[in-house]
Amino acid sequence: MIFKYNLKTALRGLEANKSRSSLTILGIVIGITAIMMVMSLGEGAQNLILSQIQTIGSKTIAILPGRQPKGIMDSLGTMFGDSLKERDVEALKKKSNVPNLAKIMPLVFGSASATYQNESYRLTIFGVDDLVVKIYDLEIENGDFFTGEDVKGRADVVVIGSKVKEELFGSSEAIGQKIKSKGRSLRVVGVLKKKGSGSMVNFDDAVFIPYSTAQQYLFGIKYYHRIIVEADSENNVSRTVEDIKITLRNMHNITDPEKDDFYIETQEGMMSMVSTVTSALTLFLAAVAAISLLVGGVGIMNIMLVSVTERTREIGLRKAIGATEKNILTQFLLEAVLLTATGGFIGIVLGASLSFLTSLVLSKYANLEWVFVFPVLAAFLGLGVSAAVGLVFGLYPARKAAQKNPIEALRYE
Amino acid sequence: MSLIEVKNLQKIYEDDVETPALNGVSFKVEKGEFIAIMGPSGSGKSTLLNILGFLDKPTKGDYLFENKSMNEYTNDELAQIRNKKMGFIFQSFNLLPRTNVFENVKLPLVYSGIEDNLWDEMVNKAIDAVGLSHRTVFESTKLSGGEKQRVAIARALILKPDVIFADEPTGNLDSKSGQKIMEIIQRLNEEYGHTIILITHETYTAEHAQRIIKIIDGAIESDVKVEHQHHATDHFEK
Ligand SMILES: Nc1ncnc2c1ncn2[C@@H]1O[C@H](COP(=O)(O)OP(=O)(O)OP(=O)(O)O)[C@@H](O)[C@H]1O
Ligand SMILES: [Mg+2]
Numbered sequence: 001m002i003f004k005y006n007l008k009t010a011l012r013g014l015e016a017n018k019s020r021s022s023l024t025i026l027g028i029v030i031g032i033t034a035i036m037m038v039m040s041l042g043e044g045a046q047n048l049i050l051s052q053i054q055t056i057g058s059k060t061i062a063i064l065p066g067r068q069p070k071g072i073m074d075s076l077g078t079m080f081g082d083s084l085k086e087r088d089v090e091a092l093k094k095k096s097n098v099p100n101l102a103k104i105m106p107l108v109f110g111s112a113s114a115t116y117q118n119e120s121y122r123l124t125i126f127g128v129d130d131l132v133v134k135i136y137d138l139e140i141e142n143g144d145f146f147t148g149e150d151v152k153g154r155a156d157v158v159v160i161g162s163k164v165k166e167e168l169f170g171s172s173e174a175i176g177q178k179i180k181s182k183g184r185s186l187r188v189v190g191v192l193k194k195k196g197s198g199s200m201v202n203f204d205d206a207v208f209i210p211y212s213t214a215q216q217y218l219f220g221i222k223y224y225h226r227i228i229v230e231a232d233s234e235n236n237v238s239r240t241v242e243d244i245k246i247t248l249r250n251m252h253n254i255t256d257p258e259k260d261d262f263y264i265e266t267q268e269g270m271m272s273m274v275s276t277v278t279s280a281l282t283l284f285l286a287a288v289a290a291i292s293l294l295v296g297g298v299g300i301m302n303i304m305l306v307s308v309t310e311r312t313r314e315i316g317l318r319k320a321i322g323a324t325e326k327n328i329l330t331q332f333l334l335e336a337v338l339l340t341a342t343g344g345f346i347g348i349v350l351g352a353s354l355s356f357l358t359s360l361v362l363s364k365y366a367n368l369e370w371v372f373v374f375p376v377l378a379a380f381l382g383l384g385v386s387a388a389v390g391l392v393f394g395l396y397p398a399r400k401a402a403q404k405n406p407i408e409a410l411r412y413e
Numbered sequence: 414m415s416l417i418e419v420k421n422l423q424k425i426y427e428d429d430v431e432t433p434a435l436n437g438v439s440f441k442v443e444k445g446e447f448i449a450i451m452g453p454s455g456s457g458k459s460t461l462l463n464i465l466g467f468l469d470k471p472t473k474g475d476y477l478f479e480n481k482s483m484n485e486y487t488n489d490e491l492a493q494i495r496n497k498k499m500g501f502i503f504q505s506f507n508l509l510p511r512t513n514v515f516e517n518v519k520l521p522l523v524y525s526g527i528e529d530n531l532w533d534e535m536v537n538k539a540i541d542a543v544g545l546s547h548r549t550v551f552e553s554t555k556l557s558g559g560e561k562q563r564v565a566i567a568r569a570l571i572l573k574p575d576v577i578f579a580d581e582p583t584g585n586l587d588s589k590s591g592q593k594i595m596e597i598i599q600r601l602n603e604e605y606g607h608t609i610i611l612i613t614h615e616t617y618t619a620e621h622a623q624r625i626i627k628i629i630d631g632a633i634e635s636d637v638k639v640e641h642q643h644h645a646t647d648h649f650e651k
Contacts, residue, residue, distance in 0.1 A: 317507045318524075320501050321496060321501065321568070322492050322495045323523075323524050324489050325488070407468050
């Protein structure tokens with residue numbers, strides 16, 4: 001009964017001091033809003049990146065030149081590394097070296113512009129072999145993919161992405177036409193189906209030519225930018241990774257794994273790395289946001305102290321007519337908790353709405369396949385934490401109120 | 414058995430300087446009595462009443478309420494007694510601001526442990542007893558002084574206390590409103606049997622009581638029966 005009454009009194013008090021109450025809880029609102037947004041957007045970003053990584057395929061293993069990047073300089077090393085050669089591919093193909101290898105394909109790439117008649121378009125050139133269709137699940141809209149013979153013969157043939165087709169040819173027929181890139185004339189033999197932006201690589205904006213042609217005539221290099229391997233099953237991925245490492249170290253005469261001039265990316269490895277990074281980042285940002293909760297809590301304490309002083313006579317009267325210290329304590333604690341919990345609730349609603357809006361904007365205007373995530377855990381945590389803030393920072397003022405001497409309180413002007 | 418018995422009560426306020434406010438006060442109050450306490454300003458009347466109302470503790474001496482020393486009650490028990498067996502009427506009304514008459518009168522019920530489905534009836538009855546039924550949902554701040562004091566009386570009597578303490582209840586009122594308040598207080602004593610201890614420094618007001626205790630410099634100077642008790646003849650307008 002007292003609880004019900006105290007709750008009503010507290011609500012009425014908050015309502016009577018609307019502007020003061022809302023200013024008081026602003027800190028809490030901002031804190032919880034920020035935490036909600038950080039958690040929601042963090043999880044959204046993580047999901048987005050993870051879903052892109054998933055398009056690589058769980059059996060796919062990428063071998064990259066250079067050391068495992070630990071900073072910007074290392075990344076540059078990967079771009080220009082020339083440690084992956086044809087003989088590496090030959091060695092990896094041997095069943096005795098990598099028994100669970102199902103497919104292997106060298107990859108070179110670079111960005112260039114391509115022209116057809118008066119149209120010009122900037123795109124990514126992938127030098128691959130015919131296995132790319134299976135490894136990346138490419139679908140042909142028109143014509144055919146080039147063959148292993150084309151790769152052997154360094155044929156000047158190209159398969160173009162849907163966006164490239166649109167930009168260069170519009171609605172006219174592309175098959176059989178010749179496009180020019182890097183001074184080389186390439187005959188279009190196939191057009192790919194539209195894939196959308198759900199993957200790491202934008203295939204719609206790319207063209208595919210035999211890697212041998214790309215090496216020899218377009219880029220003038222003798223090495224590969226990547227070697228793509230597919231294991232025969234998901235369970236054998238980690239064993240295959242080990243086999244590849246041993247084989248390549250042998251080929252490159254490396255004894256100390258620290259000195260590897262290549263490194264290996266798998267879907268699982270990338271996913272766990274991304275998860276670690278984004279989780280750590282999200283947690284860090286949430287912690288920063290939590291500081292504003294602390295500031296908000298101090299604000300609550302301040303206002304509650306003012307309120308206790310203002311209501312000294314009321315406290316005196318309540319004690320005179322029979323309120324115990326506990327009654328007064330709970331009354332003021334309840335008020336503080338109600339304040340902060342209201343702030344927390346507003347923060348949750350506000351944070352969720354803002355995150356939702358952000359995800360709408362991101363998916364509409366940034367063309368990302370962003371999915372809004374309502375961070376349930378953060379919401380419960382936010383409500384709990386804000387109530388706890390009220391409890392902790394309300395305790396001191398409430399104790400002060402409860403311990404007031406009734407006569408002095410009644411005499412207070 | 415007396416309702417109230419004080420033995421050699423002493424009170425010394427110790428702030429920066431020691432202020433002796435009561436210097437050995439002893440008397441008894443029987444159930445149903447109407448007592449007025451008189452005396453000049455600063456003589457210790459309020460100090461005495463605060464101790465009697467369990468709002469303060471004496472420096473020395475003993476106070477027995479219903480034959481039990483106040484030292485034997487816990488703080489929560491004292492709060493219980495204040496709630497159920499005592500009622501307070503203050504010179505400055507002490508109503509809650511921004512709160513209507515009904516809510517003000519209800520206040521003691523909140524701490525009484527009485528089921529809240531009984532509250533409305535009790536509150537309305539108490540408001541009726543002081544003739545304010547037409548003001549039930551009025552904000553307390555919009556009432557006249559006399560009306561405010563009647564709300565305070567309704568609040569004091571709602572739990573049918575054994576004793577009602579009133580510290581200059583007519584002090585802030587004009588004589589007409591004051592008279593009305595005295596009529597109500599007298600009726601509480603005569604018709605409902607409440608014990609009343611009332612502080613005043615007007616002799617006329619004091620003579621509504623059955624007995625007058627005069628205090629000077631913290632000590633009882635006289636304790637006499639009232640010969641010609643004033644009677645509130647005309648009763649309450651509603
Ligand atoms: N809280 C206090 N601290 C210090 N001295 C006090 C306190 N309360 C009262 N006194 C002193 O005790 C003495 C008695 O005060 P008290 O209020 O009991 O007088 P009173 O008879 O009620 O006077 P009045 O008729 O003016 O209300 C006075 O000298 C007063 O200054
Ligand atoms: Mg006084």
